[in-house]
Amino acid sequence: MQKNSRNSSADQEDETQAMPRIIVLMHWLLATTVFFLFASSWWMLSLPLPSEDFTYRELPFQLHKNIGISLFLIAVLMVSVRMVTTLGQASVAQSWMQRLVFLEHLLIYFLLLVCCLSGYISSSYSGWQTTLWWLIEIPAWTAENDELNIVFSDIHMWTCWALLVVLILHIAAALYHAFNNDGMIEKMFRPN
């Protein structure tokens, strides 16, 4: 598509540069899994509490943990790739808008990583074993501890709510650029 005339400055040319294919792929993978985790976790927490008779939570929780751990690994990989690919651009003078976007992305990654990590730590303190995708048993590194389980469970919950708020802002910004037709959104749809 022909660039809008508003995109004439050098700064904006920089912003509209297409993203590497791997980043775009990981971005959409994260987006789909994050929203599945939100939707499924709201439902699974309404299931009966676990006991010998009631095992309804077993599959959803295992799946939640498996996806969460995979998400963490993808997010770490994505941050690493972004650090490598954007390292060369770090010295370029940035507008306040670019700095805000950078901070927003940083916040998303931070919340995503803390959310996943706190969920895993909370699960470890709960005493429930984690078997990654029903294949690799992750060894228990700590004993059961109810107090720490609650602390990390709270961190998990609040970082997830914060993540949802930041994601809503992120999506609102994406829609703004899409409706405004300023070429910004294209970099996520036309990768290098």
Place this chain on the structure above:
Amino acid sequence: MSSTGTAKNNFAWLGVVAVLFGVLLLASHSTELLKQIVLSPGSSADMNIAAQCREDELEEEQLSLQECQLMVSNVQIVLASSPEWFRSFQISLSSIGIAAALFSLVAAYSLASTVGGKGSMALLSFGMLLLLDVAGFIAAVNTGPLLRAQYLWPLLLWFFIHLCMLIAVIIAKNNTNAAEV
């Protein structure tokens, strides 16, 4: 901007909106599939086993005893009000729904990225999603009031979202065709 450019722009923003709804629909159908797999007939709640609510678990989850007991009732509501055919139907429908949502993501992606795209894939995708919404709606209508209360309203919302997207793609497609003539 030329009329061709405007038509392409319509496709671009439609694509972005369609990606957003595609991601949410994928989460919705995946959760429904998980729900139907987990809540199987003949399980503990179906056998009227009383809820087991340990004090420490209630504290951990910040639940009252009554809420804990109602969690079992919640499962009983789904199991007791599902006709025999409903679970297998929902498993099939949500599996097809997952595939259709993934297809809609591809179609939306092509809408947002294609220069002068025709939007045919998006037309097919939204048409298919509409049919799935209708099938889900008809199925839910044929269950009892408890399941209807859970399913009908979200299904109606999805139906109208997909209807809006379908109409928007048709208009954008017509505009592109007209601009190219």
